[in-house]
Amino acid sequence: MxxxxxxxxxxxxxxxxxxxxxxxxxxxxxDSSAGCVSQRACVYCGARVVLNPITDAIHLVHGPIGCATYTWDIRGSLSSGAELYRNSFSTDLKEQDIIFGGAKKLAAAIDGLVEKYQAKLVFVYSTCIVGVIGDDLEAICSAASRRHNIEVIPVESSGFIGNKSAGYRAAGDALLRLIKPFESTVVEKNNSINYLGDFNLAGEAWIIQNYLRQMGVELNVTFTGDSHYTALKSAPNARLNIIQCAGSMIYLAGKMEELYQIPYIQISFLGIEDTAASLRNIAAALGEESMIVKAEELIAKETARVENIIKGYRAKLxxxxxxxxxxxxxxxxxxxxxxxxxxxxxxxxxxxxxxxxxxxxxxxxxxxxxxxxxxxxxxxxxxxxxxxxxxxxxxxxxxxxxxxxxxxxxxxxxxxxxxxxxxxxxxxxxxxxxxxxxxxxxxxxxxxxxxxxxxxxxx
Amino acid sequence: MLDCTPKDITERKSGGIINPAKTCQPIGAMYAALGIHKCLPHSHGSQGCCSYHRMHLTRHFRDPVMASTSCFTEGSSVFGGGANLKASIQNVFHIYKPDVMAIHTTCLTETIGDDVSSIIKTAEIAEGKLVIHANTPSYVGSHITGFSNMTKAMVSYLAKSTSPEKKEQANIIPGFVNPGDMREIKRLVESMGIEYIMFPDTSGVVDSPMTGEFEMYPEGGTTVEQLQDTGNSQITLALGRFASSDPADLLNKDYKVPVATLKTPIGIKATDALLMTLRNSFAREIPKELEIERGQLVDIMTDTHFHFHGKTVAIFGDPDIVTGITEFVLSLGMVPLHVLTGTPGGSSSSAAGSFEDDINGMLKGAGIEANVKSAGDLFTLHQWIKNQPVDLLIGNTYGKYIARAEDVPFMRVGFPILDRSVHSYLPIVGYRGGMRLIEMISNALLDRADRDAKDEDFELVM
Incomplete structure (x- = not known):
């Protein structure tokens, strides 16, 4: 070699x-150069990994079967409630759909799935081919949305329009549509925070929720680990956004600050040092004395508990x-x-x-x-x-x-x-x-x- | 609850899929291309396709899977992918230095209409290097179709006939099976003392040994010389009609190599058919070693048939494998109630017949009526099982949701298997593979019997 x-x-x-x-x-x-053996993925992949953990949504992939097969329940995001997101839905486009367009098939697929699963939320992912054959996803989705009186949100994730980061942005746009308050709703700010960029892999978001609870911080909703339609709808009410995975969420956080005046801070819960610093930063950002005290108590207690165990491993490594x-x-x-x-x-x-x-x-x-x-x-x-x-x-x-x-x-x-x-x-x-x-x-x-x-x- | 499938079967008008039992053509083409020695598969499309296929294959084989991509961007999809593909050909040979570059298309490049064969013809290709391609539109067929198309491309690009006299050798097309199966088929043919060319042959590529070094091109794979020589062979054995008969037919059409299309050699009957075809074509005796193996398998079947008789089973997966497994479980006295493949199964009117006809024919012979479907999905299979439960489910990893929801013993066979290991190393074909299948079936059924037995029914000897 x-x-x-x-x-x-x-x-x-x-x-x-x-x-x-x-x-x-x-x-x-x-962009990666043509002919490379790259480890990178595509726009659809980026969008799907961000949105997939939303547990009670129908995630419908509009395209030939592959894109749906490869993303069927691969993320390891855990749910405390609905499991609908762990199924794989595809319009399974065939040759005649490529020639005559897939609009009818998509509309029929949405109707069939909504009837079967009574979901309040459908994401329709666009794949490469949809970007080329020109199905009007926006129109099909809004018609379906009116027909069923639920949210049917198109995700503009044709694979070739960029790399995975472009997919994060497409997911961000879909989430912004989702959390946009209905016209009649008045956003009532409360004291809670949103947690962005944790997909609850192996139950990680639950660990952080537990810490926040111990500090007296109310968690509004996590984007998107173990989240669901109703919880996400309340996102604009929060007073602070904290971001773990910045790559996928920084765009959304910026937009939420602009639209709903929610400031954000970047945190990281990987490692003792960053976890402790992050908990302190959250308490400081919220500015309540009791939280600052409780954060210190939590950090002291947890650090004491794990320090020696880590030291033991350190000696070996x-x-x-x-x-x-x-x-x-x-x-x-x-x-x-x-x-x-x-x-x-x-x-x-x-x-x-x-x-x-x-x-x-x-x-x-x-x-x-x-x-x-x-x-x-x-x-x-x-x-x-x-x-x-x-x-x-x-x-x-x-x-x-x-x-x-x-x-x-x-x-x-x-x-x-x-x-x-x-x-x-x-x-x-x-x-x-x-x-x-x-x-x-x-x-x-x-x-x-x-x-x-x-x-x-x-x- | 993880089980979201309703029991009531209602008509599904959309033609969409819920929980697929197939995937798209390009991954099959990529797998086939890995079976050429020193070949780099190339995905002509967006970066994600290549990434997904490599990921999926890596999870199944637990080995590195190398492939390059044209890395489409918005521009290339508007103006055509010719420039990307030409640049790819340059870069691949310059940087990764394979002997062969095997290009497959994707839904994107098929739809924008890239003429890959013209692009290859006008590309600069270094001396002694080869580029082949297969059209693999994701919206037609399945991964099995893609495997067949890339294997066909090996014939159309590389096969030759150098003399009117055929050589005393067999072409063997193993179909979309694991490298462990390919090794077993080769062992059977070798023990008959017959020269052969197996293509594609992924053994030694995706089951390569640990050496402490990363080999971009491991030792295995059919060589270009062998592929070129396939036009000189005396016969082609196409094992598994869906994955293998098209390339075999092309060899026959272009170079007059006669074809024997056989089932994937799973179980006694299909393995017998393979060996008898070889014996008749090459006037060889079945060696004692294989007679003994066959006898041992029959012995095991008779020793244990009471465990299996009348047990109901649901089978799903790729058509050639499902056909073979169905035939084998019938020979054990089991009762297939639901048989499904995600791959479109061909039509009754075609010369090759259809998957559903094949399966129904076997079931009819055994006096069994069952649900049989090609181009189906696992939602349908799950509904069938809810309405008519079975004692055993056989299929790939995706069956685990159904097995859990219905509390059915589950035996993993086929592609992909993402949650267990070793499957790709050991065969399910041949007499030895038959023994392994019986062991897997008994373990699944008897472990369950042990688990469910009341204290008074719990037995030491079974």
Whole structure:
């Protein structure tokens, strides 16, 4: 691979920097080049992952079957109520629909589904082909909305109009339509907050809700983990928005500030340090003395509870090296700090869709020599992980087998996470997961008979 | 509650799908292309398609799946994707250096009308490198159709006939099966002492061993030389009509290679048919080793038939696999009540017949009346099961919602399996595969019997 790679690296030179070595600015937020083996997804994917956790909605994909199949219940978002979102609905467009248009079929599909499931909310996702055959989604949806007296919201997510970030924006627009108060409704502000950018993977939003409750903070609605129609409708009433996953939610937060005068702060519940800081920031932003006191109590209590456990893992993990390749920049930043808590240095860090400001912060946080890269391909991930001697990769579905093949431990910090990784509990789970993969005895089998020079025991 | 399916069956007018039992053509094409040695599949369309297919295949095989994409943007979909595809061809050979680039289309590029074969003809392709393509519109057929179309492209682009005399070798098209199945079929053919070319062959690609290195192009896959030589073979065995008969027919049309279209060799009868066809075509004896395996499978079937007799079963998945499993469970005395595939099943009027005819024919022979449907979805299957419960559900991972809702034992077979491992390494084909299926069926049924037995009925020996 090494020789082959040399050239590919030249092509992508602008997208990769090594801290301390080069003064140049990392290039990011650009389109991937044609013919690349990119780890990136499309607009529909971005829109779907943001909206999918809304539990009582019909998520209807208007297009050929594939887009619906690949997104059927893949997110791992948990629900405390409705489970309708875990079904897969598609108009399953066929050749004649492509020729004559899919409008009739879509209208009939909405009618059939609304009748079956009595939902108050339907999202209709546009796929690549809909953008080309020109079905008037807006008109079909508003007609259906009037017919059934429910909300039928089109999501403009044709795959080719951009990358995943464009999908976040499309989802943001759909959410803005959803939360727009009816004309007769007067927005009555209350003391609650909205929590943006937590999709309740493995129940993470529930952990944060619990903290907020202990601080006396009333949570209005979470975007979008374990949310439902009625709760989302009340979103404009909140007095503050807090944002976890900034990549997907910053647009929505900006709009909500503009339209409903809700200020926002960015927080992060990944790792002890960021969790504690975030709870303090929320209390400070709300400005109530009792909340500030309770936040400190909670932080003291929880830190005392988990500190020693984390220390135990730290002793076992000190000196190991991690590589990070995740979707957004904000998560990457938190992960650097979280790894520091358990004694691990980050030697390579990259994202699919990180923004310039985020890469700047990453650059500040990491040590000299760390490789920072945008929209990496598998060969690059391999090269830098091996070169830097990474013991562990944090990534998503497609990166997992790559890491394993290289004898490198792996953690899914994406849809496939198995334990909640948020808050103080999450910090313990994270350390436990890192330990269980990095120090697994399976890596010892690699050096055994028949493996030739084989793999060093990276664990 | 996770179960959102109503029991009452009402007419569904929209033609839409609830809980699909199929996916789109391009992923099948990508999987087939992985079965060519040193080939990089290329998805001509938006970035998301390629990402989804790689993700889905990665989850099923738990191995890296490499493929490139044309990365469509708004501009390319307005002005056509020719420029993107030409740039892709340049970049792929320059950066990733495969021997073959296998392009498949997507619904987007089919609809905007990109003429891929002309684009390839006018593209600069480096000496000694090959580009093939298949049209795989997502709005026609299913992933099985896509697999068949890409396998057909291997024939149309690469196969040759270099002499009027045919070689004493067989082409074997295994269909959309796991690499473990491909290995088993190859073992059967090898033990008969017959030369063969299997294509596509994903063994050694998506079940490659851990070596501590990431190989962009693992050792497996049918070589270009082998694909070129398929026009010289004496016969083509198309295993599984839906995935394999089109490429076999094309070899026959272009190079006069006779075709034997057989069922995917699941169970005694279909495995017998495969071996007998080989024996008759090449005048070989069935080796003792295979006679023994067959005898062992029959022995197991007789030893355990009382566990299976009269047990009702629902089967869903890809048409060739479902056909094979249906035949096998019938041979065990089980009663299929619901048989469904998401793939459009062909028409009775066509030369090949239809899925529904095939299944109904087998059921009729056993005196069983059942719900049988092609181009169905899992909503329909679930409704059938609610109205007529079964003792066992057989199908891919997506069946787990139904199994849970109806509390039915569930046996995972087919594609995709996203929640268990090892399935892609071990066969369900051949006599050995038959043994494995029996083990899986008994474990599912008897674990349930143990779980449900009252203390007084709980038995040590079963």
């Amino acid at each position: 090494a020789a082959d790679l040399a050239e590919s690296i030249i092509e992508r030179d602008e997208f990769i920097v090594t801290k301390g070595k080069n003064k140049k600015q990392l290039k990011c937020d650009a 000190e000196g190991k090296k991690a590589a990070i390749f995740v979707g957004g920049g904000f998560k990457a930043i938190s992960l650097i700090k979280q790894f520091r808590e358990i004694g691990i240095d980050v030697v390579m860090i990259g994202t699919q869709t990180g923004r310039k400001e985020e890469y700047e912060i990453m650059n500040e946080l990491v040590d000299d020599g760390t490789v920072i890269l945008d929209d990496a391909n598998p060969a690059e991930l391999e090269k830098f992980m091996m070169e830097k001697g990474a013991n562990l990769l944090v990534g998503g579905v497609k990166e997992r087998p790559l890491a394993y093949k290289l004898g490198i431990a792996f953690i899914d910090h994406n849809h496939d996470r198995k334990h909640p990784l948020s808050g103080f509990e999450g910090a313990v789970n994270f350390a436990e997961e890192v330990y269980s993969t990095v120090c697994s005895p399976v890596w010892k089998s690699l050096t055994s008979l028949g493996m030739g020079s084989g793999v060093e025991n990276h664990g």
